[in-house]
């Protein structure tokens with residue numbers, strides 16, 4: 020059976036897309052299919068079909084934490100952009116769909132006087148991606164006020180998980196399911212717009228917003244990763260079109276024509292140097308696809 024025509028029954032399908040067009044670092048080879056389900060029922064049907072034919076899929080948010088290899092990706096990239104977008108507050112409980120932009124949700128909550136997402140306005144994430152990556156900024160972590168999530172698994176089964184049943188780690192939720200909705204217990208806070216602005220100014224002055232990137236390359240350990248990268252003289256080192264940023268050493272920037280292989284070379288070089296000099300393993304924060 021033709022996968023393209025089967026998926027077409029359940030939503031929009033694009034064939035042979037380049038992942039570099041769907042990731043913030045603007046790197047990544049071709050993927051066979053990109054699928055936008057029109058509703059959850061159709062997503063269920065598509066997942067059941069893919070499971071039946073044993074064809075792999077990958078859920079993509081805004082692609083801001085993804086390093087996709089230059090190879091051909093024989094799979095279906097699933098994006099939730101065409102599902103209905105929800106932001107509903109009831110009794111101080113926010114229900115929000117995974118396709119909602121974190122920056123927009125932050126602006127809305129700040130405006131309404133709820134401090135849950137304070138500091139998140141510059142994180143280029145979808146809510147689903149932010150929950151999966153347990154995004155955080157200056158001490159505020161997205162899972163802090165999470166109450167529950169609604170997910171769908173590879174069999175198309177819808178499930179509800181309460182926070183206490185979920186395992187959140189540093190930049191990771193240990194759950195291999197697609198998150199559809201998240202629920203947050205809202206709390207009031209004052210001066211949010213002023214606080215958000217000062218966080219944004221601080222972030223813009225220390226982090227990288229002028230070149231394509233995927234945020235921090237490595238997780239932080241006892242010694243901050245940017246410090247280890249600086250100490251091994253890797254800041255500013257360039258391979259092909261990729262470079263450890265001069266502004267923040269734990270960011271790799273795409274200077275124009277970077278390939279994933281350039282980025283992998285930089286990653287391996289610095290990991291080797293840091294281990295050799297400090298016996299410290301630098302662990303990737305970015306997700307490899």
Ligand SMILES: Cc1cc2nc3c(=O)[nH]c(=O)nc-3n(C[C@H](O)[C@H](O)[C@H](O)COP(=O)(O)OP(=O)(O)OC[C@H]3O[C@@H](n4cnc5c(N)ncnc54)[C@H](O)[C@@H]3O)c2cc1C
Nearest residue numbers: 080081082083084144145147148149151152154155198234
């Ligand atoms: C300029 C810049 C600044 C950044 N600043 C920060 C920061 O301050 N703090 C921070 O924590 N991160 C930061 N990041 C990293 C990144 O934005 C976060 O990790 C973000 O949460 C990724 O969200 P996304 O929607 O882009 O997910 P993607 O990058 O598309 O995906 C990331 C992971 O989430 C999974 N995923 C995506 N959607 C879903 C879903 N609906 N259900 C289940 N899994 C899903 C993907 O399969 C993948 O494993 C920054 C990145 C950039 C480029």
